[in-house]
Structure formats: C-alpha cells, structure tokens
Amino acid sequence: MKEKKKVPKTSWKKKDFLGWMIMLPSIILFAFFVWEPLIESVRLSLYTAKGIHTEDFVGFDNYLRVLRHPDFMDALKNTFVYIGWSLVIGFAVPIIIALLITETIHFRSLFRVGVYFPNIIPGLATVMLWGFFFRPGNTGVLNILLSKIGIESQKWLNNAALTIPLIVLTMTWKSAGSTSLIYMAGISGINPELYEAATIDGAGIRQRIRFITLPSVFSLAKTLLILQVIAVFQILYEPLVMTNGGPNNASISIMQLVYNYAFRDYKYPMAAALSVMICIVLIILSGIYFKLTTKKED
C-alpha cells in the first residue's frame, strides 16, 4: 500500500479501488464477527452436529425441536412480559429524568453525570450488585432500607410475580441515564421562541409541556422505543445471573434458552435455530426502526 504516494489525479477506478483497499481489513473483521456468523447460524441450524462439527442435513428438525420444547413457551411468554414491563417502567423513566433535569438550573451537570454513572458500571457487576439489594431476609439491602420505614421483608426475586419487574428495574437503573441524555439534548434543542409564543398566548407550564415539549420529543421517543424493544428482546445475563431463569422458569428469557442449549447442553444446532428465529424478529423490528427514522428526516 505504499505506491499511493504519487496519485494527484487518480482516475475514478483507481480511487474506488484505493477506497475499498483501505476499508478491506475492517470489512474482513465485520464479515468474520458479524455477517458470516449470521449466515453460519442459518447453516448450523439445518444440520445435526457433534460438538462443533456439523454432520447430517436435517432441514427444519432443529426448529421443530426448539418449538416443541416445553421451555420455549415459557421463554416466549416471559419475553413479552419483559417487554411489557420495560415499557411500563423503562420507557417513561428516561423522559421523566430528562424533563426534570432540564427544568432545574442548579447542579445540572452534577445530575447529568450522576444519572449517567450507572451506565459505566459493568453489566455483570450491576446485576450482582442488585442481586444483593434484592436478597430475601434481613441482610438484603432493600429489606434493610424498608425495615426502617416499617415494611416487612419481602422475598423479592424468589417471588415469581416480582422477578421480571425487578430485573427490568435493574436494567432501567443501568441504562436510563444514557437514554435521558439523548432526550435532554432533544429538549434543549427546542426553539425557545416557541415557549415564549405559547406563554404570550396564555399557556401555563402544564400546557407548554403537553403541547411543546412532549410533541417535540415524540419522534425521538418512537425510535428509542424500538431500540429498547430490540434490546429487551435479547436480554440474557440479567436473568442468567440474578435468577438463572427461576423460580421455576418464571424469568427465563429466549436468549437464555439459546445460552442453555449451546453452552450448557452443547446442542449447537438447536441454539442456532433459536438464534435464527430471534434474528428474524429483530430484522422485522429493525425494519420498523428504519421506517421511523427515515420518515423523521423528511
């Protein structure tokens, strides 16, 4: 790649060639780490395998085995429950954080940094840390805190009805800060004259939020919503570490099923089949995302 020193006026073709040559190493990496594994997943899912070596072509057998497995329905149901709770808890929190911080003038940068802080804590440390908070019995931190205001200790993660909401709470704690920074940037970008005009027309604070602030974050919210659904759809290590899918499959996620098939049972083809199904759903969701974002730019 040294002959490029003397190319003051390269022909179009040469310029294209150089461009692709410069990108080539990165393209190879993308191919190896991102694109090829997707194709390999499809191939692997259609074969039987011994360890990592594929043996016979079996068509969609692996898919059927995955679909018929009793855990699948649990995982599928849970995934919707995860998404549901993440919409209830996780979606509004960043917007509220952003609204509150933009409405204060004191310590604003401290708050911004503070709410972003959980984001830099490693995900694994986050779930282990919240595992201590949600401990049943007297040493669980939440129970300690609640006992001070006279609330009895709870079983938290051992309570099947609470597991998923609590896991979603943990995820929200970790990631709300970064999302809210995006909303904050969006809110700060609103033309201040809009507010002034509205005020002259007699709009109070509540009306201004309702008719100016919220509509202008709406398009941002739509795209962030899809991104959130995509992220929650492949939730893995939170249930894996916090509850190991329990109690009694109450929090097992689809990705965790993939993990179990592949790295607990060493059934790579089944894991690949399930991955492919997840991928198809994600591709559909991504398609929706692209539609939303391109509309925004019109």
Added chain:
Amino acid sequence: MFFEKYRKKKDGTIRFYDLHSKKIKILCILILLLCFLMFIISIFPAIWVFLGSFKDIKEFRKSETILPNHFDLSVFAKTWKDLGFLKYYMNSFISVAGSVVCAVIFNGLLAYGLAILRPKGHKFLLGLVMWSLLIPATTSVVALFVNINRVGLNQSFIPLWLAFGANAFFVIMFKQFFEGLPSELLEAARLDGCGVLRVFQQIVLPLSKPIIAVIMIFAITASWSDFLLPYLVLDGSGKETVMVRLFAFRTSNATDVEVLRAVAFSMIPPTVLFIIFQKKITEGATMGAIKG
C-alpha cells in the same frame, strides 16, 4: 439567590418570567429535590458496594445496617490476594488495550472510506453496517464461537481484540465526525499530491483527536465490561478477565463479602475513568446516539 439563577435558563419549559407565581417557585424547589433523589438512587448502590465490602462475613450476615463497623482497608488487600485479582486485572488490561487499538484503527479506517473516500458501492456497505448496528452480536454468538474454535483462536485474546474492530456503533460515530471535517482542507491535501493514506494520517487523524478520545473511552469501558465472548473464549485458559472471574462466582463457594469485594474491584477502573473524563463521556453519549 436561588431563583435569580433562572434568569440564565435558556431551555426547558419554566422561564424566569414564570417565577412571579408562588406555585411555580414551589415547583422549582420540588424539581430540584426530585433531581437530588434521582442522583442518590443512581449512585447509592455503587457506594453501598464499597461500604458493604468493609464488613466481615459475620457482620455481613448478622448486622442490618448499611454502614460497616470499621473501615479497615486491609480486608480488601486480603481478598485481592486470596482471589488472585492481580492476574485478572492484568488479563483485563491486555484485553482492553488490544481492543482499544483495534477499535480506533479498524473502525476509523472503515468510516474514513464511508465518509470521505466514498468509493463506488459504498452505500451498500453502509447499509450492511447500519443493519449490524441493529442486529446485535449476541444472537449470533453461538456461530461466532463455533467459528473461532474452527480457526483455532480459542483461548487467545486475539478474537476479543479483533471483535472490537468490527463495531458498527463506533463506525457511525467516526463517520459522523469525519463528515463534519472541512472538506476544503481534505481537497487541498489531495491536490497537493497526498495519497489517501497520507490524507488519513496527516490530516484526518490529527483533526480527529476529540472523537478518538471519546471512542477510546467508550471502547475501554465496553471492553472492560464485556463478558459473554471473553467467557466463551477464555474460560479455563488462565487468561480469564475480571468479568469472566466475576461470572464464575455464580457457581463457586466464595463467601458473600468476597463476592462483594470482587464486584467492587470490577467497578474501580471504570469509575476512575468516569470521574476523570465524565464530561467527555456524557457528551459522547449524546453525540453517537442522536442520529445513530
């Protein structure tokens, strides 16, 4: 004065002229209190980890307080030694260093091609990169793991380093930055006879220090926190990173306080990095995300 500062407020709903009303003054104070509450919720768990780590196991099991009885740093040193954390730290540092280098070089070059050189057909490639931004790596981790084993790179840091060279998020961040560079400068350099690589080295890179710094910080925290691929690739190789070690606690019989201290160890480097570069990090977070 508390309300006087609202004169300077340029965004958001509440304006200085709203502050005639007592109700809104109360609202302002309420908002500030809520912000403090959010702040505490955000940082308390991390602080608790460090406080809790000072307790010994008996105290941890019995006492129902948040604060430990004494603050004795030697307990940390002991756990550090007992669990052999030096080794995991070293492994993590090796893994992080290589990942950061790969993240900057490979994603930077790809973005340079996509944003500035724009060879024929680059749009198709950009499309592929954008899609991989949305189809996350975890779904194809099984196939990737199988492939890594096939090419014999398991139990080595190399796949972890190179994996960071294929990060669509970083590519998009670089690309957005490169597109903002003054095109006259690049044009002039090209007319002066600079080859594409020289333009990259001598013009693009020096101008890109801010974005490189942001990407480096992001890559450091991401690579430090990464655990699924390191766990699959490195487990049992003697090269386990801090996160891999942490994951292994799931099935080990370490005591609670040891686990807690290990969690604290795993949080220290990113926290220190964050304290030093908090402004860059929070700015970078919005920069990459808003259009990505």
